[in-house]
Amino acid sequence: xxxxxxxxxxxxxxxxxxxxxxxxxxxxxxxxxxxxxxxxxxxxxxxxxxxxxxxxxxxxxxxxxxxxxxxxxxxxxxxxxxxxxxxxxxxxxxxxxxxxxxxxxxxxxxxxxxxxxxxxxxxxxxxxxxxxxxxxxxxxxxxxxxxxxxxxxxxxxxxxxxxxxxxxxxxxxxxxxxxxxxxxxxxxxxxxxxxxxxxxxxxxxxxxxxxxxxxxxxxxxxxxxxxxxxxxxxxxxxxxxxxxxxxxxxxxxxxxxxxxxxxxxxxxxxxxxxxxxxxxxxxxxxxxxxxxxxxxxxxxxxxxxxxxxxxxxxxxxxxxxxxxxxxxxxxxxxxxxxxxxxxxxxxxxxxxxxxx
Amino acid sequence: xxxxxxxxxxxxxxxxxxxxxxxxxxxxxxxxxxxxxxxxxxxxxxxxxxxxxxxxxxxxxxxxxxxxxxxxxxxxxxxxxxxxxxxxxxxxxxxxxxxxxxxxxxxxxxxxxxxxxxxxxxxxxxxxxxxxxxxxxxxxxxxxxxxxxxxxxxxxxxxxxxxxxxxxxxxxxxxxxxxxxxxxxxxxxxxxxxxxxxxxxxxxxxxxxxxxxxxxxxxxxxxxxxxxxxxxxxxxxxxxxxxxxxxxxxxxxxxxxxxxxxxxxxxxxxxxxxxxxxxxxxxxxxxxxxxxxxxxxxxxxxxxxxxxxxxxxxxxxxxxxxxxxxxxxxxxxxxxxxxxxxxxxxxxxxxxxxxxxxxxxxxxxxxxxxxxxxxxxxxxxxxxxxxxxxxxxxxxxxxxxxxxxxxxxxxxxxxxxxxxxxxxxxxxxxxxxxxxxxxxxxxxxxxxxxxxxxxxxxxxxxxxxxxxxxxxxxx
Ligand code: HEM
Numbered sequence: 001x002x003x004x005x006x007x008x009x010x011x012x013x014x015x016x017x018x019x020x021x022x023x024x025x026x027x028x029x030x031x032x033x034x035x036x037x038x039x040x041x042x043x044x045x046x047x048x049x050x051x052x053x054x055x056x057x058x059x060x061x062x063x064x065x066x067x068x069x070x071x072x073x074x075x076x077x078x079x080x081x082x083x084x085x086x087x088x089x090x091x092x093x094x095x096x097x098x099x100x101x102x103x104x105x106x107x108x109x110x111x112x113x114x115x116x117x118x119x120x121x122x123x124x125x126x127x128x129x130x131x132x133x134x135x136x137x138x139x140x141x142x143x144x145x146x147x148x149x150x151x152x153x154x155x156x157x158x159x160x161x162x163x164x165x166x167x168x169x170x171x172x173x174x175x176x177x178x179x180x181x182x183x184x185x186x187x188x189x190x191x192x193x194x195x196x197x198x199x200x201x202x203x204x205x206x207x208x209x210x211x212x213x214x215x216x217x218x219x220x221x222x223x224x225x226x227x228x229x230x231x232x233x234x235x236x237x238x239x240x241x242x243x244x245x246x247x248x249x250x251x252x253x254x255x256x257x258x259x260x261x262x263x264x265x266x267x268x269x270x271x272x273x274x275x276x277x278x279x280x281x282x283x284x285x286x287x288x289x290x291x292x293x294x295x296x297x298x299x300x301x302x303x304x305x306x307x308x309x310x311x312x313x314x315x316x317x318x319x320x321x322x323x324x325x326x327x328x329x330x331x332x333x334x335x336x337x338x339x340x341x342x343x344x345x346x347x348x349x350x351x352x353x354x355x356x
Numbered sequence: 357x358x359x360x361x362x363x364x365x366x367x368x369x370x371x372x373x374x375x376x377x378x379x380x381x382x383x384x385x386x387x388x389x390x391x392x393x394x395x396x397x398x399x400x401x402x403x404x405x406x407x408x409x410x411x412x413x414x415x416x417x418x419x420x421x422x423x424x425x426x427x428x429x430x431x432x433x434x435x436x437x438x439x440x441x442x443x444x445x446x447x448x449x450x451x452x453x454x455x456x457x458x459x460x461x462x463x464x465x466x467x468x469x470x471x472x473x474x475x476x477x478x479x480x481x482x483x484x485x486x487x488x489x490x491x492x493x494x495x496x497x498x499x500x501x502x503x504x505x506x507x508x509x510x511x512x513x514x515x516x517x518x519x520x521x522x523x524x525x526x527x528x529x530x531x532x533x534x535x536x537x538x539x540x541x542x543x544x545x546x547x548x549x550x551x552x553x554x555x556x557x558x559x560x561x562x563x564x565x566x567x568x569x570x571x572x573x574x575x576x577x578x579x580x581x582x583x584x585x586x587x588x589x590x591x592x593x594x595x596x597x598x599x600x601x602x603x604x605x606x607x608x609x610x611x612x613x614x615x616x617x618x619x620x621x622x623x624x625x626x627x628x629x630x631x632x633x634x635x636x637x638x639x640x641x642x643x644x645x646x647x648x649x650x651x652x653x654x655x656x657x658x659x660x661x662x663x664x665x666x667x668x669x670x671x672x673x674x675x676x677x678x679x680x681x682x683x684x685x686x687x688x689x690x691x692x693x694x695x696x697x698x699x700x701x702x703x704x705x706x707x708x709x710x711x712x713x714x715x716x717x718x719x720x721x722x723x724x725x726x727x728x729x730x731x732x733x734x735x736x737x738x739x740x741x742x743x744x745x746x747x748x749x750x751x752x753x754x755x756x757x758x759x760x761x762x763x764x765x766x767x768x769x770x771x772x773x774x775x776x777x778x779x780x781x782x783x784x785x786x787x788x789x790x791x792x793x794x795x796x797x798x799x800x801x802x803x804x805x806x807x808x809x810x811x812x813x814x815x816x817x818x819x820x821x822x823x824x825x826x827x828x829x830x831x
Contacts, residue, residue: 037619041623044601048598048601051594051597051598052594052598052633055590055591055593055594055597056590056594065516065517070517074525074526074529076600077526077529077530077600078529078530078533080600080601080604081530081533081534081560081564081600081604082533083604084556084604084605084627085533085537085556085604087605087620087623088552088553088555088556088605088607088608088620089553090620091549091552091616091617091619091620092545092548092549092550092552092553093549094549094617095547095548095549095551095552095616095617096545096546096547096548096549096550098547127471127472130471130472130477131471133477133478133480134469134470134471134477134478135405135407135408135469136405136407136408136410136411136478137407138407138480139407139410139411140406140407142690144614144615146613146614146686148613148686148762151765152761152762152763152765153760153761153762153764153765153766153767153768153770153771154690154761154762154768156767164614164615165615166548166615166616168615169547169548169551170546170547170548171547172546172547172550173546174480174542174545174546174550175480175547175548175550175551175554176480177551177611177614179482179610179611179689179690179694180690180691180692180694180695181690181691181768182390182768183768184767184768184769207393207394210769212769212772212773213393213769213772214389214390214393214772215393216389216393216396216397216399216400216405216406216407217397217400217405218400218405219400220400220401220402220403220404220405225471283767283769330766330767330770332769332770
């Protein structure tokens with residue numbers, strides 16, 4: 001009787017989680033299991049149930065084991081291990097033979113990437129990936145986007161069409177998807193911050209741009225390692241074809257020097273780390289189309305009002321970030337009051353104005 | 357025991373202590389990264405960073421402490437169960453030096469961080485970061501150990517194989533297969549295929565390597581220390597074979613939400629839930645055996661530590677089967693909840709087994725008792741009280757992250773300040789656990805000099821000297 005109750009409880013334990021499975025099933029199946037898999041599963045279930053019944057109720061005759069049967073059982077241990085290995089090798093084969101998606105990461109050893117921000121820097125993304133490996137970035141950062149990530153805070157600024165698919169990874173020599181996120185996912189970091197110089201500066205001293213960051217300083221890396229790593233980061237989330245062709249929004253020759261200076265400050269002060277130029281929100285709102293837009297802000301006393309993003313508002317945002325906090329965003333922007341001069345502020349305002 | 361057998365056991369024994377002192381200490385140090393990141397900037401001057409230190413930490417505790425203490429225990433237990441002396445004890449001894457050399461070389465190469473060298477660069481597999489050169493050395497050392505142990509089993513005088521022998525010998529072979537897959541077979545796959553094989557390795561590193569060896573050791577220690585026969589022979593058979601059947605397929609539950617063929621992900625989830633069968637079989641056997649004689653728990657420290665280990669093992673696996681379902685996994689994945697689980701298993705369950713084994717073995721290879729009951733009790737209570745607090749702080753930090761990012765849609769950058777306090781407690785309690793390990797090392801090293809002589813049949817730990825009897829003056 002006791003045994004039946006135990007078995008029944010066990011069965012419940014196993015069936016219950018099965019019910020909850022499908023609700024959070026992240027994605028539809030990209031490949032089907034081979035038919036032999038189901039045959040094997042059925043056989044395994046029968047074998048397991050039979051075996052359990054035998055150990056619980058069967059007759060045991062100790063002392064009847066011969067040397068041969070010991071060896072046979074020993075071999076069985078190894079066979080069972082190898083059996084599941086084969087089960088894993090099948091989908092692994094399928095996965096590496098899928099066709100690549102158009103946006104799949106695709107950089108060969110030796111290939112060079114020019115900084116799309118137009119700084120004149122260049123680096124080797126493939127080697128950068130190896131630097132990423134050698135320094136263990138994978139213990140804080142992941143390299144894949146789940147559908148859930150769009151609905152939650154895991155992937156600021158990621159877009160629905162950027163959710164990872166199996167074909168995105170086929171050109172990688174090996175993968176480092178990662179199991180822990182102490183920092184943001186980096187799948188599309190290159191699309192969000194396409195700027196090698198910023199990436200290098202951030203690697204050397206992350207808290208210069210993000211005062212609360214817990215990311216370690218990688219200032220010990222050599223010049224070459226830093227450049228390659230930055231090139232790798234910039235290659236993430238960008239179509240490799242376009243990067244090779246140079247999508248760089250090269251400064252127009254007739255550009256106002258103030259705007260050029262503003263662009264330079266945007267990078268060197270680290271605004272690029274939180275504000276994108278392509279309309280997608282990052283830590284902070286995008287600068288694209290900000291000029292003279294109506295913004296809903298929260299005042300220090302908790303009330304909300306609407307203001308027009310004019311020069312005065314932008315200046316105040318830079319020097320006194322917490323005076324008006326954009327609704328829906330956290331109050332984490334550092335104050336730049338001590339770091340910018342009056343002409344810097346002018347340049348930044350002009351630059352933002354140019355980004356309609 | 358022959359002198360050369362003792363020498364082999366001692367080498368593995370004392371090396372494991374060195375790594376036990378070092379690995380967790382590095383862990384405590386690097387946890388400061390999450391509290392005062394600038395305080396660890398000095399690491400950059402040494403060509404180091406949090407992320408490299410993390411590899412040091414995991415490799416040291418797994419290959420330095422767990423593996424070496426378990427092998428010390430295996431070299432001691434297998435000959436006892438087979439009633440012969442350890443065969444080829446010299447080989448096992450030199451394997452110990454080779455293993456130490458590999459661990460040290462592993463650290464040196466990770467520290468050097470060489471980029472793009474096929475033999476000397478870090479490998480991209482968690483817990484198998486060791487560069488290929490180190491892997492080759494480890495494989496040689498493992499083959500030497502398996503050779504010596506298997507020859508011992510073949511030369512046995514007792515025909516029947518006790519369940520520990522099954523776990524230990526089988527575990528050594530599955531360890532070998534797993535290690536070869538994680539470090540060498542992975543080289544044959546690119547893209548996501550590589551990640552799938554990586555996943556097979558990742559859980560079998562714990563499931564086919566640490567788990568069977570640890571359980572085999574506990575299966576030896578618990579009956580002998582409790583002075584009771586094993587509770588159920590049937591359950592031990594059930595536990596062993598269902599472990600071998602269900603464990604190897606579970607790996608992909610570490611990457612449940614990556615894009616992959618759904619059927620293989622479901623296979624891993626179902627295997628993981630089924631794992632509750634071998635776990636319950638083992639746990640019932642381990643807890644019901646001493647139940648007839650609970651008072652022994654007060655005298656016998658090996659028993660106390662291993663029973664505690666089993667309790668932690670049960671908790672780990674209940675948590676494991678729970679978090680393996682999609683319904684829970686999407687919430688806790690990527691957070692420190694998972695690291696808490698990993699520590700419950702490795703620091704809680706398997707370190708307790710390792711310590712139990714060392715306490716049991718020490719008097720029998722050195723001829724001295726451990727010198728201080730107070731100190732062993734301190735270590736025990738640290739493992740029983742401070743460690744659970746450490747675990748809770750770790751879990752708390754994971755849950756806060758989960759709530760903040762999954763439910764409140766905060767970014768990770770905003771969440772950093774929300775988890776500060778939980779991480780602070782984690783460091784605090786972690787430091788307590790490290791202190792326990794250092795005390796343990798101190799206790800053993802000091803007992804070498806001052807421990808009273810040990811006779812078979814007396815306690816492993818010296819009884820406090822009886823207070824000088826006060827003379828009763830009769831008139
Ligand atoms: C019934 C038994 C167990 C089950 C079902 C189980 C399940 C899991 C799952 C699902 C994860 C991944 C969670 C995630 O990343 O979202 C995990 C992680 C982990 N488990 Fe277990 N576990 C079990 C027992 C053990 C044991 C016995 C050990 C140690 C010997 C262990 C060590 C680990 C480690 C080290 C990790 C962290 C891996 C990483 O760094 O990502 N587990 N476990």
